Amino acid sequence: MHKLNALLLLCLALVFAANVQAQSNSGVNNAELNGNYAFTFSGFTGNSGGSSVFGAVGRFTADGSGNITNGELDTNGVGPGAALAAQAFTGTYAIGADNRGVMTLNIPGGAKLAFAMMANGNAQFIEFDATGGVGTIGSGTMEKADTSAYNTASISGDYAFGVAGFDDANNRAAIAGRFTSNGAGALTNEAGDVNAYGTTYSMTFSSANYSVSDTSTGRGTLNFSFSIGGSPFSLNYAFYFVNAGKLFVMGTDPVSASTPLLNGVVLRQQIPAGGFSNAALNGGMVIYLTGFTFCGNGSARSSDALAGLSTTDGNGALNITFDENCGGLSNSISGLSGTYSVASNGRTSIAVANGAVAYLVSPNQAFLFSTDSSVVSGFGEPQAAMSFTNSALNGNYAGVAATPASFGVQVFSGEFAADGASPTGNMTGTEDIGASSGPVSGAAFQAAYAISSSSANGRGTMTVASGEGGNAVIYMISATAFVAVSLNDPNPAVLLFEQSATSPPPTPTLTSLTLSPATVTGGDSSTGTVTLSGPAPSGGAQVALSSSDTSVATVPSSVTVTAGATSATFTVNTSAVTASTTVTISAAYAGVTKTASLTVNPAPPPPPTLSSLTLNPSTVIGGVQSSTGQVTLSAPAPAGGATVTLSSSSGAASVPSSVFVPEGATSATFTVNTSIVLVSTSVTISASYNGTTRMASLNVLL
Structure with missing residues (x-):
């Protein structure tokens, strides 16, 4: 979504076309994206000079047939061309049979998105047109918009909000707060807290207001004027309606050292009668937060992602279990005790670990951030009142890597199926990946998982194959x-999964690898066949191949099973060997590896030739004497022996039609019989074997 010059765009387009594999974009499910949508996006733009924050909010209309109209967006970032205001756009999209889609936006600089549809008609998406360290990566959500809310009066009542982002040097900041709207553009009862690059302040508001600037697109503007630490600030935002109770917001001020680009959400507060109290936090709340900080003893800042379960008693006591990955360093904390205090407007101070501030949207639902230098911020959602086991994680889910905190994060969106099996569940799927190095489309996913109801309800592990x-x-x-x-990604993000629209086809697995023939002579080839458990997905299935000894047998690096097919063949080439050698050929796909053995034998020695034919004696009296012939081979006769054919040039001497040299022997004899002659005669006796003929003369006397 970032504006680039024309030459750079052309280069990116060429590289993108060369690197992106076929996406499942047949358009058979285009009707799933139909109607008016609002969207929000958080990410980073990179080039040879480094990377910087980038964001967008907007809206569009999808016609259910692959066309985007009535599009409008605002973007912001660092550098020329990064900021666009109320930019109109069109586009196209296509959704495949597995509910994965691709969308192209016709905006300055262009944008290519991959998205995954959810059961409620919304979608999670990523931008994946970066390559070679240049371009934009990030993720967001598209949600159905209520156009009847596109007016000033719709924003009325109490709201909570949470925004987070970075300044022009990638220092992180986050704000959480609340306000009351009179439905006429004025905001009162404001309250907020900010963690500005590691220091937390309470915000003292002097004024706040909003305006719906375009009732046809649902775009509006929002201004907060406040002071922190005695210094005045003013922040301006653009917003787009999802509905009267939800707005997607993004900062529109130029990004600088004092003004970060902050993206987030405004939600209508559900305040209990008499106001919030400690009783509003009672039970389980799943939290997920993202930050950017120094990890361990590292000298550079890294992405920080955290998810956990906060259990509260309704009286100010809490217990937190969480798992955190900071730059590839994982940390699991179980049963951490603390306290909390909820004000009537929903502001909540949390005394646990390094401390946190939250603003409640409703009971057990809140925007929150830490008060330390990591500036992890995010959201808490009420956990369903049930005992979770593997059977709860069963069905089809759309997934996304949300709110990346650096350009190094590999974002993804995809469709996944979980089988709910116990004691180990299985999840398979297909995902599209956006990375600074380049996009990948249609990657197979396979993992095993286990969910437990204790000691932290609903906590589980996933082992990705x-x-x-x-x-x-x-x-x-x-x-x-x-x-x-x-737990081990050096550039982690929070991964969000929500029920998907329909069942994606299961990702096939590799069921067999065969070689025919399984025994060859060095220098000859064998044909390998890989077979899948079901038809290959759209774009085909790339099966990786390898040989345990490439000096004896070589294979291509991979073989592709074309879309809809279940098998593919490849050639195994061999080299000459001096001794019989067994080589293991391996094939791997979707976490499954199959092997087959190929025996490569030395070439057999060349068959012997006929080296001599002798007659003893070589002079005989016809009809009275015979001679003994002997054939000699150049080497021992091969398996099965050697048959040497014989002939005579005259009836004065007769020989058998052939003589047999036994296996392993080098010679054999035969008898030459003679007849009475009227005149002494010289007879030529011939012996032939393996293309070689030898002759000897026999003198038959009167």
């Missing part, structure tokens, strides 16, 4: 939603 994200810890929000954090 193939796909993006790495081994992870899961926290169940409900049977239709869960969050996860990778």
